[in-house]
Amino acid sequence: MTRPIDARTIDATNPTDPASEGVQPKKQHWIEFPDGYLDRTPVLQFAMTSVLFAIWAIASSLNDILITQFKAVFSLSDLATAFVQSAFYGGYFLIAIPASLFIKKFSYKLGIIAGLSFFAVGCFIFFPASRLVTYEVFLFAIFVEAIGLSFLETSADTYATLMGPKRLGTVRLNIAQTMNALGLITGILLGKYLVFQDSNLHATMAKMAPAEAKAYGAEQLARTLEPYKYLLIALAVLIVLFAITKFPKCRPTTAANASGTAGENKVKLSETLRYLSHNRRFLKGIGVQFIYIGAQTGIWSFTIRLALNQGGSSMTDRKAADFMIFSYVVFFVGRLLASYLLSRSRETRVLATFMALGCVSLLCVAFLPGMSAVWAAVAVSLFLGPGWPTIYARTLSTVEDRRHTETAGAIIVMALVGGAVLPTLQGALSDAVTMQFSFILPAIELLIVALYFVSEFKRDKYTPQQLAVMAAAAQQEAK
Numbered sequence: 001m002t003r004p005i006d007a008r009t010i011d012a013t014n015p016t017d018p019a020s021e022g023v024q025p026k027k028q029h030w031i032e033f034p035d036g037y038l039d040r041t042p043v044l045q046f047a048m049t050s051v052l053f054a055i056w057a058i059a060s061s062l063n064d065i066l067i068t069q070f071k072a073v074f075s076l077s078d079l080a081t082a083f084v085q086s087a088f089y090g091g092y093f094l095i096a097i098p099a100s101l102f103i104k105k106f107s108y109k110l111g112i113i114a115g116l117s118f119f120a121v122g123c124f125i126f127f128p129a130s131r132l133v134t135y136e137v138f139l140f141a142i143f144v145e146a147i148g149l150s151f152l153e154t155s156a157d158t159y160a161t162l163m164g165p166k167r168l169g170t171v172r173l174n175i176a177q178t179m180n181a182l183g184l185i186t187g188i189l190l191g192k193y194l195v196f197q198d199s200n201l202h203a204t205m206a207k208m209a210p211a212e213a214k215a216y217g218a219e220q221l222a223r224t225l226e227p228y229k230y231l232l233i234a235l236a237v238l239i240v241l242f243a244i245t246k247f248p249k250c251r252p253t254t255a256a257n258a259s260g261t262a263g264e265n266k267v268k269l270s271e272t273l274r275y276l277s278h279n280r281r282f283l284k285g286i287g288v289q290f291i292y293i294g295a296q297t298g299i300w301s302f303t304i305r306l307a308l309n310q311g312g313s314s315m316t317d318r319k320a321a322d323f324m325i326f327s328y329v330v331f332f333v334g335r336l337l338a339s340y341l342l343s344r345s346r347e348t349r350v351l352a353t354f355m356a357l358g359c360v361s362l363l364c365v366a367f368l369p370g371m372s373a374v375w376a377a378v379a380v381s382l383f384l385g386p387g388w389p390t391i392y393a394r395t396l397s398t399v400e401d402r403r404h405t406e407t408a409g410a411i412i413v414m415a416l417v418g419g420a421v422l423p424t425l426q427g428a429l430s431d432a433v434t435m436q437f438s439f440i441l442p443a444i445e446l447l448i449v450a451l452y453f454v455s456e457f458k459r460d461k462y463t464p465q466q467l468a469v470m471a472a473a474a475q476q477e478a479k
Contacts, residue, residue, distance in 0.1 A: 035402040036250045041164035041172065045247050049163065050176040052112065052156045055234070056149045057183025058190070059119070061300075062227055063088055063142070064324055065191030068304050068317060069224060072201040073217035074135045078305070078435065082427035085297055086420040087139040091146025092153070093417035099154040100410030101269065108159045109247045113239055115151030120235040122148060123228040130225050133218045150413060158409035161393050162250040170347060170393040174339045177389040181332035187227070188328060192321040194226035201317055267403040275404055276411065285395025288452045289415035292387050294422025295445035299362070299380055301423050302435060303327060306365075307374045309435050323374055327381040335385030342386065348456045351390050355450035358383035362443035366436060373436055387449065394456075 031039040067081045074080075103111040122145030129137040160176040161169040201220060205213045276282055307320035334354075341350045361383065364376035392412050399408045422445065430438035 030248060032248055032250065035166070036162045036405060037166040037169075038162070038164050038248060038250065042248065045245065046160065046163050046172075046176070048241065048245065049112075049156050049160050050179045051238070052115075052152050053160075053176050053179040054183030054186065055116075055119070055231075055238070056152055057180040058187035058227075058231065059145055059149060060088070061184040061187030061324070061328065062191055064188065064300055064304055065195050065321070066138070066142075066224065067301055068308075068320070069195060069201065069220065070135060070138065071305070072205055073221055076135070078302070078427040078430040078438075079424065080427075081305075082301065082424040083139060084142060085301055085423045087142045088146045089293075089297070089416045089419035091143045092150045093414050093420065095147045095150040096154050096410040096414040096416075097269075097407070099151045099413075100406045102151070103155055103410075104406045107247075107249060107251075108155045109242060111151050111155035112159075113242050115148045115153075115155060116235050116239045116242070118148030118151060119145055120148070120232055120239075122146070123231050123235070126225055126228045130222045133221055138224075153416070154406075154410045154413045157389075157392055157413065158396065158405060159250060161396060162405070163248070169397065170390055171339065171343055173389040173393045174335065174342060174386060177385075178332070178335050178339065181328060181335050181385070184328040184331065185325060188321060188324045190227040190230065192318055192325070195223050196317040196321055197223075269407065272404040272407045275401060276399070276408060279398055281398040282395055282408065284452070285391060285398065286411060286415050288449055289388070289391045289395065289412055290418035291422070291445045292391055292418070292449045293416050294418035295442035295449070296384050296387065297419035298423040298426040298442045298445075299377065299384070299439070300324070300327065302426065302430065302438065303374070303377050306377055306435055306439075307371075310371055310374050323378055326378045330378055331381040331385055333385075334382040337382075338386035338390075342390070346457075347386075347390055347394065348453045348459070351386055352450050352453035352457075354383040354386060355446045355453065359443050359446040359450060362439050362446065365439040366443065373439075377439065383446075391449075 030042055033039070063084050067084050070076060070084065071078075071081045099111060099115070102114065122141055122143075125141035125144055126138070129141050156176070157173065161173050164172050197220075205216060208216060303324055304317075304320045307323045308315050308317070311320065338350060338354065358380050361376050361380040365373050365380065367373075368376055392409075395412050396405070396408055399405060422441070426438045426441045429441055
C-alpha cells in the first residue's frame, strides 16, 4: 500500500531522523501523520508511558493515607484535612499551562523527564518536613510533587491518546489508565504497612498527656517518609530509561515544502486560547471533568475516615485502609470492564450507565446504616474507572485544529483543580452534618456527569466496530 505523502516515517535505522529522539531498538518504526497520530502503537514506548499513570496514582493514594495521619497528629477538622487535596490539585492547576508551553517548545519526552524530576524534589522535601513537624511544610512538599505530576499528566494523557490510530484514542487512554488503578493499590499498600500501625492513632493520642501526645505524633509523622524512599528510587530509574529511549514526537505538522520535508506547525498561546474559548463542546468537557474529578477525589479522600467513623473503637487505621484497597481493586476491575465495553459499544452509553450507577451507590453511602455504607463506598469505585480518561479523550477530540493539542490537553489537566475545590466543600459539609451524609455531594456530581453523556448521545453515531470497518474500507480505497 502506498504511504500517505504527508506523513513522516520514523525509523530507528536512521539515527539522524529529526522526528525522533534518543536511542531506540532496531527495526522499530511507525508513520506519523500531520495531525500527530501514528499508524500503529509502538509497544515499548506506550508501555513506558503507561507506567507513568501508576507513578502519579501512587502519589494520589498516599494522600488518602496522609489525610488520616495528619488529622490525628495535627488535630484537624475534616475541612482542614481537605487542604491536602487542595495543595495537590492546586499545583496541577497552576502549572499545567507552563507545562504545555514547555512541551510545545521541546517535546513530550522532555516534559515527562521534567515531571519526574520535579516529583523527585517534592518527595525529598518530605524529609525536612517530618523533622519540622509542621502541617504547612507537608502541604508545600505535596504542592511541589504536584508540579511534577502536572508535567507528567499534561504529557502522558495526551501522548497516550496520540500514540496510535486516531479512532482508538479513547480505548488507548483507557488501557494506559489501567496502570493508574495498579498504582492506587500500590500506594495504599505502602501507606498501610509503612505509615499506619495496627491501632487507631486518633484514639491512642487522645489518651495521652499533651507533651507525650506531641512526641508520639512526631514519631508517627516520621513514618510518612518510608514510602517516599522507594518512590525516589523508582523515579531515578525512570528518568534514566526515558533519557535513553527514542520516542515519536506526535506533533502536528505543516504541509510538506518543496524539499518534501514537513515541519512543525507553531502557534501562539493567545491564538490557542482564542480558538478554544469559542469551542463550546471543549468548554463543556472542561466543566464536566472539573465536576467528575472533584467527585472521585472526595469519595476516596473520605472513605478511610468513613470506615473509622462507622466501625467504632474496634476499627484500626490499618483495617480502615483495607477498604481503600478494596476500592482500588474494584476500580481496577471496573476499568477493565469499561475498556472491554468501550471497544464494543458507544462510549456515551457506557459512561452514562456507569455514572448513573455510581450516583445510586453514593446515595446508599449517604443513607445506609453502619458498615453497609462503607461497603457501598467501595462499590462506587467500580463505576469510576472510565470517567477521567473518557472525558479527557472526548474533550480533546473536539479540538479539530491539532496545532492546539498540547495547550488543550493542559487545560483539561487544569480541570483537576476540581479535586482541590469540591472535596473541601464535602469536608465542610461533613463538619456541619456528618461524614456519612457528606457523600450526597459527590452523588449529585456524578449525576451531572451522567446527564452530560446523555446529552452527547446524538454525537456518538458509530460503534467502535463500525469505525474499524470504515477505516479498513478507507485504507483499501487508498491502495
